[in-house]
Amino acid sequence: MKDRLAYLVRRLIQVPFVLIVVSIIIFALVHVTPGDPIQIMLGLETSPDAVAALRKQYSLDRPLPEQYIIWLTKAVQGDLGQSIRSHQPVTQMIAERFPVSLKLAAVSMFFALLLALPTGILSATRRNTWLDYLCTGISIGGLSIPNFTLAMLLIFVFAFKLHWFPITGIGSAIGPKTLWGALAPYSLPALALGVQQTAILTRLLRSSMLDVLSQDYIRTAHAKGVSNWSVMVSHALKNALIPLVTVTAIQFGYLVGITITIEFIFAIPGMGLALLDAVINRDLPVIQGFTLIMAIFFILANLLADIVYTLVDPRIKY
Amino acid sequence: MNKERINTSSKINRRKFLKMSAAAGLTGMGTILLSHIPPAIGAGKKNLIHGIWGGDPGNLSPVIRWDVSAGVIAYNIYDNLVQPNYKKHVIEPLLAESWKNIDPLTWQIKLREGVMWHKGYGEVTAEDVVYTWNFHIESKSFQVGTALWPIDGLKVLSKYVAEVKLKQPFGAFPGVVMGYGGLLVSKKAHQEIGNEAYSRNPIGSGPFVFQSIIGGKEVVLKKNPNYWKKGLPHLEELVFRSIPDSHVRLQSLVRGEVDFCTHPDPKDVSEARKNTNLVYTSIPGWNWDYQTFNLFKKEFPYQNKLVRQAISYAIDREAIQKEIYHGEATVNDCQIPYGFLAYRQPPIRYPKNGDLKKAKELMAKAGVKGYEVEVITSDKDWLRRELELITSMVSQIGITYKIRNLDMGSFTNLWLNHKYEQLFEDIMIVAPDTDPTSWWHLHSKGTFNSGYNSPEMDKLLDDARAESDPKKREVLYHKVVDLTLEDCPKIYHVNVNLVRFYKKGLEGFEPAPQEDRELFVNTRWEG
Numbered sequence: 027m028k029d030r031l032a033y034l035v036r037r038l039i040q041v042p043f044v045l046i047v048v049s050i051i052i053f054a055l056v057h058v059t060p061g062d063p064i065q066i067m068l069g070l071e072t073s074p075d076a077v078a079a080l081r082k083q084y085s086l087d088r089p090l091p092e093q094y095i096i097w098l099t100k101a102v103q104g105d106l107g108q109s110i111r112s113h114q115p116v117t118q119m120i121a122e123r124f125p126v127s128l129k130l131a132a133v134s135m136f137f138a139l140l141l142a143l144p145t146g147i148l149s150a151t152r153r154n155t156w157l158d159y160l161c162t163g164i165s166i167g168g169l170s171i172p173n174f175t176l177a178m179l180l181i182f183v184f185a186f187k188l189h190w191f192p193i194t195g196i197g198s199a200i201g202p203k204t205l206w207g208a209l210a211p212y213s214l215p216a217l218a219l220g221v222q223q224t225a226i227l228t229r230l231l232r233s234s235m236l237d238v239l240s241q242d243y244i245r246t247a248h249a250k251g252v253s254n255w256s257v258m259v260s261h262a263l264k265n266a267l268i269p270l271v272t273v274t275a276i277q278f279g280y281l282v283g284i285t286i287t288i289e290f291i292f293a294i295p296g297m298g299l300a301l302l303d304a305v306i307n308r309d310l311p312v313i314q315g316f317t318l319i320m321a322i323f324f325i326l327a328n329l330l331a332d333i334v335y336t337l338v339d340p341r342i343k344y
Numbered sequence: 345m346n347k348e349r350i351n352t353s354s355k356i357n358r359r360k361f362l363k364m365s366a367a368a369g370l371t372g373m374g375t376i377l378l379s380h381i382p383p384a385i386g387a388g389k390k391n392l393i394h395g396i397w398g399g400d401p402g403n404l405s406p407v408i409r410w411d412v413s414a415g416v417i418a419y420n421i422y423d424n425l426v427q428p429n430y431k432k433h434v435i436e437p438l439l440a441e442s443w444k445n446i447d448p449l450t451w452q453i454k455l456r457e458g459v460m461w462h463k464g465y466g467e468v469t470a471e472d473v474v475y476t477w478n479f480h481i482e483s484k485s486f487q488v489g490t491a492l493w494p495i496d497g498l499k500v501l502s503k504y505v506a507e508v509k510l511k512q513p514f515g516a517f518p519g520v521v522m523g524y525g526g527l528l529v530s531k532k533a534h535q536e537i538g539n540e541a542y543s544r545n546p547i548g549s550g551p552f553v554f555q556s557i558i559g560g561k562e563v564v565l566k567k568n569p570n571y572w573k574k575g576l577p578h579l580e581e582l583v584f585r586s587i588p589d590s591h592v593r594l595q596s597l598v599r600g601e602v603d604f605c606t607h608p609d610p611k612d613v614s615e616a617r618k619n620t621n622l623v624y625t626s627i628p629g630w631n632w633d634y635q636t637f638n639l640f641k642k643e644f645p646y647q648n649k650l651v652r653q654a655i656s657y658a659i660d661r662e663a664i665q666k667e668i669y670h671g672e673a674t675v676n677d678c679q680i681p682y683g684f685l686a687y688r689q690p691p692i693r694y695p696k697n698g699d700l701k702k703a704k705e706l707m708a709k710a711g712v713k714g715y716e717v718e719v720i721t722s723d724k725d726w727l728r729r730e731l732e733l734i735t736s737m738v739s740q741i742g743i744t745y746k747i748r749n750l751d752m753g754s755f756t757n758l759w760l761n762h763k764y765e766q767l768f769e770d771i772m773i774v775a776p777d778t779d780p781t782s783w784w785h786l787h788s789k790g791t792f793n794s795g796y797n798s799p800e801m802d803k804l805l806d807d808a809r810a811e812s813d814p815k816k817r818e819v820l821y822h823k824v825v826d827l828t829l830e831d832c833p834k835i836y837h838v839n840v841n842l843v844r845f846y847k848k849g850l851e852g853f854e855p856a857p858q859e860d861r862e863l864f865v866n867t868r869w870e871g
Contacts, residue, residue, distance in 0.1 A: 194587055
């Protein structure tokens with residue numbers, strides 16, 4: 027426990043340095059990209075005076091290093107600025123959208139793990155049988171279909187034709203106030219995202235299980251008469267889960283931040299769509315603020331993965 | 345000796361696997377079907393859910409520039425000073441009861457009495473007019489260069505009468521200043537709430553009161569119980585749900601998740617029209633898509649107007665109407681769409697199917713065999729397709745368009761700084777007057793001018809702007825159009841129709857040719 031805490035503290039100390047590097051890179055990239063956010067917001071018909079006045083308001087008339095320092099100083103105090111386009115505080119935008127993306131990512135990953143675990147195990151334990159081929163084929167299919175294509179197919183079949191699920195409605199104030207009403211809009215987007223994740227995790231787990239199942243201690247366990255189930259769960263799976271934990275953490279971070287096409291298709295007010303809007307409109311405070319939050323989330327997700335390792339395998343020490 | 349039989353009953357074979365899958369599937373389906381009760385659609389509805397395009401509507405304050413989709417929402421929150429009557433093609437009173445041109449440089453606006461701001465912010469008075477327009481001017485807002493440019497001074501004459509002094513005579517005052525710049529903020533509310541907060545908490549005087557905006561995606565408005573038009577609105581609630589994808593938007597309507605949608609993909613329109621549960625409306629829009637030549641760049645052959653005319657002759661506008669917009673567009677070779685003063689039935693000069701022979705003759709006369717030019721366009725998918733079609737058309741007269749598709753930010757940057765050779769874009773006409781169709785684009789001092797400098801055009805535009813007699817203005821604008829078609833600083837193709845679908849049973853909706861005007865003050869559900 028002490029070791030884990032010490033490791034956690036060491037990792038947390040590194041976080042600010044990582045974030046500064048990330049923020050500098052994003053700041054530089056965004057400012058190098060052509061396009062004046064003030065002009066885009068005000069429109070071409072605006073007078074140069076109006077543009078100059080607003081640039082001053084957002085400190086865009088200052089030298090770049092000074093702009094960065096101003097932004098950083100405010101950011102450490104929790105003020106990520108204000109959207110140039112909507113005039114909404116960036117922190118408020120994040121507070122509205124982050125939970126939506128988090129929920130979607132959680133549902134997608136839950137679905138993916140629910141399918142990937144049994145499928146990966148089956149595929150590994152029934153290697154080179156029709157079951158294995160079936161699972162492999164489905165995995166490859168899941169990886170090959172672009173998620174937006176799958177999304178449109180799911181909408182057409184399950185929403186449009188069968189009326190089983192709604193197409194939009196995530197975050198709606200006027201949907202049915204039931205558990206189903208709250209969960210239903212997540213179903214199709216989570217499926218569209220989850221299929222690809224299932225494929226990735228299944229393939230990974232299969233390969234990891236095969237590696238573990240070929241170890242001597244597994245043969246020893248069988249020889250000692252340990253049941254198949256115990257060998258699978260208590261011995262093999264625990265060790266095979268370690269790479270799965272890493273990938274799940276990384277994929278979860280990806281799902282939270284960068285599912286732009288799915289958010290676009292299903293009209294989900296998540297982080298990805300807001301970031302896309304911000305990039306198109308050169309809404310610099312939003313780009314910087316959102317990217318910073320996503321970076322923080324990624325770092326924390328990976329940190330959590332590292333902690334989970336030690337729980338899965340107590341032999342791992344930091 | 346009996347050997348213990350190895351228990352094989354736990355082994356999964358194909359038959360068992362399939363049985364288990366089927367059982368799981370049936371259980372799942374049953375759970376879903378039994379637990380999911382689709383919401384009732386249409387029965388006793390008092391609300392309307394509108395699936396609008398675009399993302400976060402952004403700002404909802406009229407003193408800060410908003411996107412078109414935000415305008416759709418905002419025009420149900422705010423009443424304008426005036427409103428266009430699209431059938432009679434005149435400007436009619438709304439918040440402003442009357443207005444008069446006292447002398448060429450003075451206008452007086454008399455407000456309707458007894459109109460109340462939302463949420464208890466008192467009565468709409470002349471002070472609000474003066475405050476709003478002064479705020480625009482002092483903050484150098486987007487309106488300073490467009491609707492409010494001629495204002496020299498503002499005065500409150502009485503509780504309901506505001507006086508406006510102009511820098512020069514401006515015949516388009518009712519349409520442009522009052523029509524485009526006529527959305528007001530409540531002075532009291534604006535000072536109390538602050539300019540930034542007002543954009544997310546708008547206080548208007550219109551038929552619907554702002555209730556909430558959720559996650560930048562859904563805006564809820566409630567009926568204004570104190571609306572000055574007695575008995576209106578009929579609807580209790582308006583919900584605007586942002587659905588960026590055009591196919592999904594239409595599917596949501598067909599499926600019943602929304603009641604109203606706009607901007608369907610033109611490819612989907614004919615199929616959707618077969619649906620007897622939907623009402624289809626299509627009206628030529630106040631917009632155009634057009635090519636612009638950067639006439640600051642002197643090295644290009646298109647400096648010669650014969651080449652520009654040749655390009656215009658080479659364009660088959662009807663093919664654009666059919667192939668790109670699937671019939672949901674109106675061919676127009678000039679800048680004045682249907683419904684504006686000085687409109688004439690198009691095409692006026694360039695045949696709707698083009699005239700390749702004439703185009704080639706003009707190229708020969710200009711002494712130009714052909715050339716390459718880069719044409720930039722933004723990330724609008726339909727414009728890219730249209731430009732590809734146009735590229736094939738102009739290739740027949742030896743001109744090669746190299747298409748450069750850019751995101752809006754990069755496109756605007758190049759446009760603003762005139763760092764392009766040629767440009768292809770579409771634009772919405774924001775004010776119900778002919779002046780913005782021409783002055784901003786063709787006058788040498790116009791914001792959208794791209795190097796075109798014609799003293800004759802400048803004089804015509806200035807005279808038309810100053811003239812208040814509509815008949816005289818019409819004559820002047822006819823000359824403006826004729827000169828535009830002669831000089832071709834811009835080449836116009838079509839006015840895109842505004843297509844809207846909504847559920848049968850919705851009554852009282854009047855489609856407008858303005859993209860941001862979808863007014864629900866008179867709408868109700870049948871029964």
